[in-house]
Amino acid sequence: MISRKLCTLWIILIPLSLAVGAFAQIPLAEYERALYSIPASNPGYILSTIELGMTQEDFPAETLLSLIDRLVSHPAPPFEKEAILLGLAHALEDGLPIESLINKAFEGLARGVPLQQIERGLSVRLILLAETRDLLYSKGIFNVPAGSPQTVATAIPMLRFNRLLIHVSETIGDFLEGGGSPFEGHVLYQEVYNRLTMLQGVTLLPEDVELVLERIEPSDLTQVALVAVS
Amino acid sequence: MKLDKLDGLLRDTLKAEVAASAERLIELEERVIMKLGDRHPRLRWFQWLGQLSASTRGARLGQVAVVGATAAIFLFVGLTLSDRILPGGGASRLSLQPVRSADGTQEVLFVLPALDAENVAVVGNFNAWQGTALSDPDGDGIWTASISLSPGRHEYAFIIDGRWWGQDPLADEYIQSFGEYSSVRYIGRGGDDA
Numbered sequence: 353m354i355s356r357k358l359c360t361l362w363i364i365l366i367p368l369s370l371a372v373g374a375f376a377q378i379p380l381a382e383y384e385r386a387l388y389s390i391p392a393s394n395p396g397y398i399l400s401t402i403e404l405g406m407t408q409e410d411f412p413a414e415t416l417l418s419l420i421d422r423l424v425s426h427p428a429p430p431f432e433k434e435a436i437l438l439g440l441a442h443a444l445e446d447g448l449p450i451e452s453l454i455n456k457a458f459e460g461l462a463r464g465v466p467l468q469q470i471e472r473g474l475s476v477r478l479i480l481l482a483e484t485r486d487l488l489y490s491k492g493i494f495n496v497p498a499g500s501p502q503t504v505a506t507a508i509p510m511l512r513f514n515r516l517l518i519h520v521s522e523t524i525g526d527f528l529e530g531g532g533s534p535f536e537g538h539v540l541y542q543e544v545y546n547r548l549t550m551l552q553g554v555t556l557l558p559e560d561v562e563l564v565l566e567r568i569e570p571s572d573l574t575q576v577a578l579v580a581v582s
Numbered sequence: 583m584k585l586d587k588l589d590g591l592l593r594d595t596l597k598a599e600v601a602a603s604a605e606r607l608i609e610l611e612e613r614v615i616m617k618l619g620d621r622h623p624r625l626r627w628f629q630w631l632g633q634l635s636a637s638t639r640g641a642r643l644g645q646v647a648v649v650g651a652t653a654a655i656f657l658f659v660g661l662t663l664s665d666r667i668l669p670g671g672g673a674s675r676l677s678l679q680p681v682r683s684a685d686g687t688q689e690v691l692f693v694l695p696a697l698d699a700e701n702v703a704v705v706g707n708f709n710a711w712q713g714t715a716l717s718d719p720d721g722d723g724i725w726t727a728s729i730s731l732s733p734g735r736h737e738y739a740f741i742i743d744g745r746w747w748g749q750d751p752l753a754d755e756y757i758q759s760f761g762e763y764s765s766v767r768y769i770g771r772g773g774d775d776a
């Protein structure tokens with residue numbers, strides 16, 4: 353029975369590896385090896401989302417593999433390690449950038465935080481990423497894949513969009529984690545304003561920063577924060 | 583001569599002496615203070631400079647020696663600190679400008695005073711939260727490390743003998759993460775982040 357499942361998995365994974373091998377910096381087989389070392393109970397699902405993620409321009413291939421390797425050597429039970437990877441898999445499946453989530457996981461591991469607590473933290477950050485993206489969409493700020501024509505003025509290339517998305521959602525996450533209340537919308541807006549302007553002209557384009565700050569309002573940020581804490 | 587007569591004579595003589603000197607005792611205190619002031623007048627900087635040429639050879643040599651020694655001490659301290667705070671040495675030794683490469687990557691100095699520490703490291707998103715050791719070669723308790731950082735926002739904390747320290751005085755801001763503080767530095771903002 354087990355060997356039949358393994359065969360099926362191999363049949364799926366071999367063409368998958370060949371297909372994405374050309375794009376990925378790291379072959380899918382490397383992730384597969386690491387997932388089996390955990391051992392993950394559902395490696396097929398996680399691998400398929402990694403394959404999806406590999407199509408993202410800013411997919412952090414090396415750092416994701418490094419995180420899985422670090423989880424392998426962690427003394428916690430396998431299901432706790434897999435829960436963290438499943439969180440990342442959900443983000444990849446939803447087309448969200450996972451760079452900031454991986455960074456948070458690394459930090460938690462380095463601080464010796466229990467894996468379940470790290471997983472809870474990642475869940476909140478994941479909700480914030482999704483909600484912030486919806487907020488940007490609702491304000492008419494869209495993303496376009498690299499190389500695609502820009503149909504509207506407020507549709508910005510994926511890389512730039514993702515950077516904005518990460519910084520806005522991370523600011524809300526840091527604010528909440530620091531004890532801020534979702535109802536302090538003006539304070540939250542000021543925090544977002546501060547971070548975006550600090551990075552304006554560095555990693556964010558001034559016109560992108562201007563667009564976001566012009567269109568979002570304190571009450572919008574309150575709504576996003578409320579969803580994350582509820 | 584009887585004693586009471588002698589007493590009267592002495593008293594009269596003393597009175598006459600005091601009466602004769604009365605004029606000289608007026609404002610004696612003020613005049614003494616003024617005299618003292620004349621002996622050690624408070625010099626303005628240009629008067630002091632003027633005295634360099636006007637005073638005696640001995641005094642002049644003393645002043646020159648004091649100025650020279652002060653300059654030498656400042657130069658020594660400056661060069662010693664430049665070794666510690668400016669990475670790269672050579673031409674950049676006396677420069678306070680951050681060392682930047684063409685892609686905006688910048689050598690950033692992390693400094694932490696930890697007098698009794700045996701091991702100090704810095705962890706952050708730039709090293710996947712795995713420690714980069716700080717060093718203290720002269721054992722004065724000031725630990726340093728120079729790390730190449732890309733432009734952007736970097737979160738980090740120090741680990742001092744296994745204890746986390748997330749409030750670097752040189753940080754641009756602080757955040758709380760997993761219930762503890764982390765420091766944040768922004769790199770690449772017009773040179774104000776070195």
